[in-house]
Amino acid sequence: MRSVAVIGLGKTPFGAFPDRDLRSLAVEAGEKCLHNGNLAPDAVESFFLGNFAGPSFVGQNHLGPYVSSALGIRGVPSTRIEAACASSGSAFYHAWTEVAAGVNDIVMVVGVEKMTSQTTARTSEILAAAGDCAGEMKAGNTFASLFAMIARRHMYEFGTRKEHLAAVAVKNHANGALNPDAHMRKAITMDQALAGKLIADPLNLYDCSLISDGAAAVILAPLERAREFTSKPVRVLGIAQASDFVALDQKDDITTFPAVRRAAEKAYRMAGVSASDIQFAELHDCFTIAEIVATEDLGFAPRGQGGPYAFEGCTARTGPRPINTSGGLKAKGHPVGATGVAQICDVALQIRCEAGARQIPRHSLGLAQNLGGSGATCVVSILGEA
């Protein structure tokens, strides 16, 4: 397999944009990305579109060529991948596969979601389709209630406290406040985080990520060709996608995600690094408890200790291993199909020393973890300086 590099990246701001449609967001991110990688559309040899629920949110399907043709990319394979909230992480994995295996040299990935045109009730229903609709969702669950059960069990097993969850929210809001592209640029206090409106006990409003519109894009190329396009290539050192049951009730233990552990193990092995080598990460904080569990499953914190690990500041921007310097899904926003590629962009921006006010000093080896549903899909990517 060949070494692969990210040679271009582009993002829209994340937020609620009533006057923007899905395609215009995807095209904005794609055009910024082509410009960033100094590439014309006809240089792209293969195109992947990560999108969770365009047909349900905006009534448009067949989104691969729908977006790529609008970018001026025609003729080449153009494929939409759907893997719930890990849709564009998975698209990135398959794009990497094509370049690493020598199938294509220049492969583009765009992730997009347009969510804010629906009512909250309809949005919850659309999101629920990432879980087991005939089982856990028919029984009355929402994603908030599934992650509330995970949080409750984590509290019972390990003594995790609401203050631990709130610490994740406070940190990610602080980071988001420094990110000009974040959906919510508002720092909050621990008292505010603890006093949020209850959504699904023990999760309150500040434990939940945002419903957002947005898009993100990257272009991949063989590392040996990367400097034809950019002076700042970012190397993909390790990557893996893994799967598990969709329904939470089929799992033996809901306080850990086997798909995350498996993807991490494979990605670490490919990169030749261990968890302790990772300097910073973008993790899938769809709910605060998800970031806590991820820090454990990735080996950053010991099992059961993800809560104190966050509470003690280990994951702060100024701490030993910053997590979600972008603001994460919690503050940057979570346009579902865009999230996986946006995480790659945010890790790459740190590595390229282009993260502005949220730039961290140790930024040569970062990780992105993109989770689908309540853990049925996970993609872990490890990026480093080229």
Next chain:
Amino acid sequence: MRSVAVIGLGKTPFGAFPDRDLRSLAVEAGEKCLHNGNLAPDAVESFFLGNFAGPSFVGQNHLGPYVSSALGIRGVPSTRIEAACASSGSAFYHAWTEVAAGVNDIVMVVGVEKMTSQTTARTSEILAAAGDCAGEMKAGNTFASLFAMIARRHMYEFGTRKEHLAAVAVKNHANGALNPDAHMRKAITMDQALAGKLIADPLNLYDCSLISDGAAAVILAPLERAREFTSKPVRVLGIAQASDFVALDQKDDITTFPAVRRAAEKAYRMAGVSASDIQFAELHDCFTIAEIVATEDLGFAPRGQGGPYAFEGCTARTGPRPINTSGGLKAKGHPVGATGVAQICDVALQIRCEAGARQIPRHSLGLAQNLGGSGATCVVSILGEA
């Protein structure tokens, strides 16, 4: 790139099955396929699910792990691909890529769609999402009306007649009558075909494919390992996916599909064959005119001569180049996400001499052509004896 073989295949019957859900259909095809390839679920290293509109038809998304975990396939990458009616053709292409490039050895592809639980009006709306909803569909089109325009223009340009369209329907119904798994096993006469209820002038009921439930599955492996699993491997000699505009009004000429021409050209080159070498084919006859245009774009008939080519019996089961011996989408049925893989199965069954009453004598080199929307995606696969 390594040579790749189909080592196992499995299908459900196609039809309207009110008491079957999406997952049970996909699992039935998958289990038949594993059994056919003498494989246990844990031998599968990567899984692809081709599905067009599960979220819209049955309210379930995240369909990769939703299906693979029910087949006992866990841990490995499990990815859903959506490319309108070419969803599982595209899934097959990406699975082939992984095996050919040496990323994985044993890769499974399942295609599935459960369509008949919705009203006809809602089904039309869901299908319309494969076109440009904000443009051509908002203007009042359905897929039948788009293909009616293609037929009308083909008639104007080339003198194609309604009898030419009807000849395709008569042939495919005759073939479907011999296929025990076909949705419609009813031979029709030319008079019947011409007298069908008008749907979108000049297309009548018999020019339109069926709304069906069903699933199909194949497993791929490196050719050099194929005989570990089966005595009848089928070799993938050439394959390509190509793309074009989604909206018909963006195309220069609606009587030809550039994505089909491009995919065919690449697949022929990879296989080292030309159109004249292809002995038989499964083509994407979502409407009778689509089969006629495909015979031209693939080089079987000269440009504009696809109508007479069908009318004169060249594509009959007993003719020089049989097309759609399975009955095609017209009679076998068209569970959208299953169609691409079902075509691969039907070509492979002929090559393996397992096509029963519809077996043809010259069956060593066949082609499958899977079209998405009104031509924005096309996958062409060329299969032969191993």
